[in-house]
Amino acid sequence: MTDKYVALPQGRSERDLDAAIKKFTAILGEQHVLTKAEHLAPYMKVMMAVDEKQHAPSAVLLASTVEEVQAIVRVCNEHRIPVWTISTGRNFGYGSAAPGERGQVVLDLRRMNKILHIDPELCTALVEPGVTYQQLYDYIQEHKLPLMLSFPAPSAIAGPLGNTMDRGVGYTPYGEHFLMQCGMEVVLADGQVLRTGMGSIPGDKAWQVFKWGYGPTLDGMFTQSNYGICTKMGFWLMPKPPVFKPFAISFDNEADIGAIVDMLRPLRIAQVIPNAVVIAGTLWEAGGANVRRSDYIKTPGATPKEVIEQIKKDKGLGAWNVYAALYGTQEQVDVNWKIISQVVQASGKGRLITAEEAGGTQPFKYRAELMSGVPNLQEFGLYNWRGGGGSMWFAPVSQARGSECDKQVQLATRILNKHGLDYVGEFIVGWRDMHHVIDVLYDRSNPEETKRANACFHELLDEFEKQGYGVYRVNTAFQERVAKTYGPVKRDVERRIKRALDPNGILAPGKSGIRI
Template sequence: MPHGVAREDFQTALAEIRKIVGAAWVFTDPEGDLQPYLDHMSAVPPETRMPSAAISAASVAEVQAVLQVANQYKLPLWTYGNGKNFAYGGPAPKQAGYLVLDLKRMNRILEVNEESGYCLVEPGVSYYQLYQHLQEKGYKLWIDCAAPGWGGMIGNALEHGAGYTPYADHFLFSCGMEVLLADGQLLRTGMGAMPGNTSWQLFKYGFGPYVDGMFSQGNFGIVTKMGFWLMPVPPAYKPFMVTYENEDDIGPLMDILRPLKMNMVIQNGVVIEHISYSASVQRLRKQLWDKPGIIPDERWREVAKELDLGMWNIYGALYGLPENVEMTWQMVQHELTRIPGAKVYLQGDRPADDAGWNYREKLMRGEPNMTEFNLVNWDGGGHLNFTPMAAMTGKNAREMFNTFKELLNRHGFDMICEEVAMFRTMITLVMIMFDPRDEDARQRADACSRELVAIAKQHGYGELKANLTYMDIIADMYDGQGGALRKVNQVIKDALDPNGILSPGKSGIWPSNWTGPRT
């Protein structure tokens, strides 16, 4: 049962919701139709976050009606759009007993404007769906997608997700939202607040305060529509990969890369994969190491040679007029090969069946695929992602890699990681990979995760997003100025959602009248 809700009230509420969305779209069987709403990849048993029910709404009107019922009976709703967001909790709610509000049926592509380069979509629209739509219609536009092509565009942007083209910051390249507030009030942000306007998906700000960010990575409203800028197909596209022989090369490489990114010489979201990340996509752990303990450094060096890769491997691309791309490439190549032993690979240089190159090359031109999802097979399927951020410097890159490697190895886990270079920051994606059916491994993964957050805090590395289990301790990292940020979030939460029904605990934001557990 949802906390504080009597069983009789709960059953009455579900009966009313069935009339709204249809009986076929209310799921209540823990052994059957609720199973897709569990997270089987985290360090806690899936059943600890079993929802009391899941509701699949098909329209804004249906969601509004569900909100009326939820407010009447004080039902906590955990909103879920599309994709799974595995490693961060998947589709599961923060706590057992919540009702999952599933928006996958709201999956219309409402508009694509080729002339101005934008789209307007609902929460259930995936990268695959939009990509296929653009191909079928012949639009000369690219999308920017997350690595798993099944992901929902809105959900990923609201979680501050990133991609691999010049439009890599998905929230930055969004424009205009439609939001349902907890009381059912419909809100359109930016120019969408002006009836009859012609630039809702063109101008982000409108008049007055810019409130869109308030509805990202939080629980102040339910986003039902969102606009995205799409990239016109460039005249030329030049993908490249450069490999580096030594683990310590990450320091000078990041210092070389920083001015190239700051000056937008390399425009796209650049990925620098450690060999461990490359290998986890292309191989199973047991194929590389069948002995006890972590994979030692010397074995990783052997794996790099076997896959014809370096200890670090950078994937980037240039876009624009052919002559400009070639001119720019001469400078980029010169800079990225200043490190001894660097090797450059261009289109056609790798074998046709090179899985690593093929999926990265597709992502950098906006073609969704699922290749990277192979990594869930690495060691039993369990994995927890952490994304500490820091200034893009060689010192930070070395320090982050060495610190987190020591931590993971000490807890008995391989250091699986990559670096993502955005505009002026680098995101270190650290993956704790384990078998969730192994109780000892799960406990070690949880202990390692908590220590990782604490160490990141000590070094001043803020987390980009959080697994459900660690949302509160990560929110606690942002405790400056007497906890002012959390206090502001609390005021907003209580003002917009006085009954506290929208995703209680999301990103560490709880209703002030919440009396239940905060796990």
């Protein structure tokens, strides 16, 4: 730390940063260049089990136009200043808003918050990075548009551009967000602006309806990478169906998880159930219902099974709690509901619960809202389970097969309990894949527990990798570790692309383990 700055970029002196800050201020104005500790505090608060100082920014830049972003990257090139870009959310569980490495300048695009276009007939949208799902939802409601959004659980404060760029997922039939993306505008490291797909043709009207354009399709290259800064993104919106029928299936036995997935997979592949199916464990659901561990037990360490059983009884939760929905006309919904009811009945496992039976109780209410495109923040109740502000999401991906499930749950539970932590997890069954999302919750105010959480996350990565499971996203403290999992050839190709597009390595060095 210097007298003037909280941190300095790696390899840069105070004089180097002074020169860059002077030019950033000329571009943005003094009020939009933040360097004081009190102004940087929101960008330093991490939930990872590492020292916050490791992720302290040197400054924050609040750009409002593409031209400002272009000017900023040119200054960064001139003075070799690394810049870490964020948009609307705080990326809880995956690293927060802090930069990937100490001293990087944060480029915050929240002021670029225009909804540029929505077409209610073609069901498309074009937005800037600062647009939140709540803002978009309010716009759709205000203009009475017959459209439905898809978003991740922390929906109100997150945004479609940022979530899609990190390949996040949602809970409607349009829940594979990158699949529904169509057209990007990207500022490259040299300040040039690239429009993908049909966007490079002057006057073209098909930018948000035809993904591919001509030649190589480049959009995916800019997701989970540091090859450019996305300043506009198009995506498809789902037409609002005349009938929406959310439902749950409750299972009392932990050992049923394999049978649940094998029962649901054919229904997902055939699109009888058109949205991603959530299979949430007891403690995940307890968190969503704002249950605190301290309400039941005061002693540290892993929560005993008998306590979890008591929570199940008190809150009416299953060992596994399935959430899905049907969409369409009344005739379509009735036919598919009959199929689902027969499949569940034939399995001899699980109890179907409709919205009428659940009433307005949590967690059914917020799950139904997510599946119907109504934003909320209910799932943040997870962070009250242990308290203390520690959260790291561990998210291995596998085939949607029942045989994958029980061994994953047992392996994860054993590792978590070994480190005095709880299994708080859910499976999300896609078309053919399955995300196993585990929230490693711990008390960051307790140094000893924080140390254990860090060791736990390392062990989860190591042991799941030995079983052939890789994660699809990870917090910034573990980016390099996860990148190694995917092997040297992939990493070499990524480095070659990085050197070609960003020879000075100014854009988010280390993002997804990619460097020049």
